[in-house]
Structure formats: C-alpha cells, structure tokens
Amino acid sequence: MIYHDYSLFTNGTTFADAYSNFAQLPQLNVLEKIWGAYYYYMGNDVFATGLLFFSVHEFMYFFRCLPWAIIDRIPYFNKYKIQETKLPSNQEQWECLKSVLTSHFLVEAFPCWFFHPVCKKLGISFEVPFPSWTTICFHLAVFFVLEDAWHYWFHRGLHYGVFYKYIHKQHHRYAAPFGLTAEYAHPIEVMLLGFGTVGIPIVWCMLTGSLHLFTVCLWITLRLFQAVDSHSGYEFPWSLHHFLPFWAGADHHDEHHHYFIGSYSSSFRWWDAVLNTEAGPAGKAKREQKMKLRAEMAQKKQI
Structure with missing residues (x-):
C-alpha cells in the first residue's frame, strides 16, 4: 500500500x-x-516503479543532453569550449545517440523493470509521506561521496591492459566529449560503473534499513545531471567548481578524455589530488612540484 x-x-x-x-x-x-x-x-507497484524509473532516467538524461547539443551549434559559445577546435559533427551526435538508446533499452531497461521486488525485499519504502528533507539530503550526500570513491577505483582499473582494450576504449572514442557521451560505453562498463549509482543505495539500505524510493529517484536525477555536465566539454565562469573547489566538473573530466589517463573521479577532485592522478599539464606540474618539495625536504634532513 x-x-x-x-x-x-x-x-x-x-x-x-x-x-x-x-x-x-x-x-x-x-x-x-x-x-x-x-x-x-x-x-500495480512493480509496473509503476519500473515505468517510473525508466521514464525518469530517459527524460532526465536527454533533457540534460539537449541544451549541450544546441550550444554546440551556436558559435557564440565556442569561446567556452574547452577543446575549442573539436565540435561534434551531426554524424557523431547521431551515432552516439543510437548507441546510447540501444544501451538504455537492452542493458538498463531490464533492472529498471524489476527494481520494485528488490525494494520490497530490502525494505526500501515507497509509501507517503516521504522522509524529512534533512534525511533525504543526508542520503544524497552519502551517495555522492561513496559513488565517487567507487567510480575512481573502478574507472582507474578500466585503464589497465585488457580492461581498457576490450571494455573502456569504447568510451574514449571521443577525445573531446559532448553531453550524449556520458553513457556511451561498453555494456560491461555500463553495469560496472552503474553499480555505483544503483548498487550503493541498495547496499546502504541493507546496512541501515533506511531509504525511500523518492530519494533514489532524486539521486539518479542528480547523478545524471552530474555525468552529462562533466561530459559537456564546456567551461563557464559560473561553472560549479568555481564556487565548490572540490567539485570536479567538465574541465576535470575533459582532461581525462584529452589525455586518456588521470582524473578518474566522477563528482569530486580529492581522490585524484591525494593520489597524484590529475590529468593534463596542470596535474603534471603539481606532481613535479610535490616531487621537488620532497627532494628538498630529504636533502635538508641529510644536512
């Protein structure tokens, strides 16, 4: 009920x-x-949840992709393009769209339609009233932090050997990403990294017994917005990381696509900063500066 x-x-x-x-x-x-x-x-709760989840995913993903597709065709915004000479062609946009839709309907649709039985089994509530906004915001914050950790380590792992060659290379087809490429990936990668989005709330509920389906819908919406924005290829003066320095954003992930290694995190910058895996010239300069400081400190200790 x-x-x-x-x-x-x-x-x-x-x-x-x-x-x-x-x-x-x-x-x-x-x-x-x-x-x-x-x-x-x-x-029919099973059908209702399946339709809700699939519709939320499709609407929010393409709703967020559409502005970037329009901006790519307006010359005024070229000055904000991170890789300003690499605008996606209509053919690239169309091919990416077909691949993403295929993935949505053949890979992601199945777990959406069978999510409600999982909710009942684990005690994920779908009843009204909703939890307090304090509880909802706390859960969202936890999911962002945990998903970012999951994404960092598994994304970094996908850059090794056969994992990159046979799985992750597909996502790197576009060295200059655009909005639609957020979910342009091999089915194994979709499931592996997607577990960070869907699996973490499930594990959280298993451990705490506290989670509402409305919170999961909000979480998926925000995660989609973050993923699409980080692949947009645009850096604006009002981009979020200018106000939240630890937020990753498009400039962080664009470096990853440009140089193919480094900057593995999804939402935040701290894993790459602490583990010295920031991509691009700026990341290289920081690593060299840290090495120089360590060498100077070691030399002082010897004296």
Missing part, C-alpha cells in the same frame, strides 16, 4: 480521481500527493 488508510477514498478510473483522494490529506505536500496518486492509479 502506498498509504496506510484508504477508508476515506472513493472509487475512480482516472488519475484525476486518484489525485482527488490524496488531495484531501492535508498532512501530505503536493509532491507526496502526486506520488501517492500515481501508485494508487497504476494499481
């Missing part, structure tokens, strides 16, 4: 009828009423 008490509800056949039932519950906010009405109207 999406709500614990249906005694005041009336029968209806439309979504509007379902919403009117939840509209009479003053303790619920608008989002909770829409969420409750959706599940009540669908009448």
